[in-house]
Amino acid sequence: MSEDGARAATTVIAGVAFAVSAFAASLAALRAVSTTRDPFSSSSSSSVKTEDGGRRAALVLIAHPDDESYFFAPTVQALKRANVETHLVCLSDGGEGGDGETRKKELLRVKEFFGLEGMCVVETDDLRDGMDREWPAKTVMAVLDAYTEGAPATFDYVVTFDAGGVSGHANHVGTHRGARQWIEERKNSVVKASDVGKCPQVWVLETTNIARKFSGAVDWFASYVECLMDSRRVFVPSPSPLEVLRAVRLHKSQFVWYRKLFVAFSRYTYMNTLRRID
Numbered sequence: 001m002s003e004d005g006a007r008a009a010t011t012v013i014a015g016v017a018f019a020v021s022a023f024a025a026s027l028a029a030l031r032a033v034s035t036t037r038d039p040f041s042s043s044s045s046s047s048v049k050t051e052d053g054g055r056r057a058a059l060v061l062i063a064h065p066d067d068e069s070y071f072f073a074p075t076v077q078a079l080k081r082a083n084v085e086t087h088l089v090c091l092s093d094g095g096e097g098g099d100g101e102t103r104k105k106e107l108l109r110v111k112e113f114f115g116l117e118g119m120c121v122v123e124t125d126d127l128r129d130g131m132d133r134e135w136p137a138k139t140v141m142a143v144l145d146a147y148t149e150g151a152p153a154t155f156d157y158v159v160t161f162d163a164g165g166v167s168g169h170a171n172h173v174g175t176h177r178g179a180r181q182w183i184e185e186r187k188n189s190v191v192k193a194s195d196v197g198k199c200p201q202v203w204v205l206e207t208t209n210i211a212r213k214f215s216g217a218v219d220w221f222a223s224y225v226e227c228l229m230d231s232r233r234v235f236v237p238s239p240s241p242l243e244v245l246r247a248v249r250l251h252k253s254q255f256v257w258y259r260k261l262f263v264a265f266s267r268y269t270y271m272n273t274l275r276r277i278d
């Protein structure tokens with residue numbers, strides 16, 4: 001190779017190395033940004049509240065027994081790994097999809113399986129399970145008031161469905177609507193009281209289009225990059241999809257053939273993406 005050729009090759013190699021380094025540095029910087037907004041950071045120093053030394057606490061608000069396993073499991077896993085005290089509030093007993101008593105017992109087993117600190121299944125006529133039942137936001141708000149003001153914990157996070165409700169189920173959408181109105185009202189009252197710290201962060205589970213919904217782990221990279229680019233979103237991968245499968249199987253009365261297919265192909269088995277709405 002001539003001297004000019006060698007110099008050109010060296011320049012190209014140096015350019016490629018620089019580009020790779022710059023890309024890696026950019027990703028690292030973006031990752032650093034994302035970890036500062038990640039409420040479930042697993043570092044031991046962030047597992048306690050700075051003001052009083054108590055553990056951080058989260059309320060996961062779902063509509064039916066099994067939502068926590070089919071949809072929110074990566075988030076529940078992340079909360080537990082970050083040593084966040086986690087309470088599950090289920091707005092119905094899922095009576096339309098099976099025997100309500102059986103489904104409550106199954107949910108209790110999942111609570112024990114994940115080692116959750118609290119669980120509550122709401123039973124009221126306003127929030128009866130059903131695809132065509134509109135749930136009044138006021139009732140959902142009253143449940144949130146009762147659970148948060150009963151103070152089993154001072155909640156730092158509320159996690160629930162987004163406006164699409166993952167599947168568009170009317171009860172999931174109603175759950176979101178109630179939670180959104182609840183945080184808006186709470187923020188208004190708290191701002192008046194000049195005590196913003198009392199407002200929990202509210203994170204919603206993002207609904208995707210149907211192709212992504214059933215793309216399983218394939219959606220990992222696109223979801224990861226999307227969340228890096230948006231400061232209001234966090235990417236929450238499951239550390240163990242097998243553990244998710246074991247949780248789903250605890251809902252024996254619901255584990256029929258099409259749900260077995262669902263859990264295998266659903267991206268929600270492998271990851272959650274959450275968006276902050278408060």
Ligand SMILES: [Zn+2]
Nearest residue numbers: 063064067169
């Ligand atoms: Zn549901």
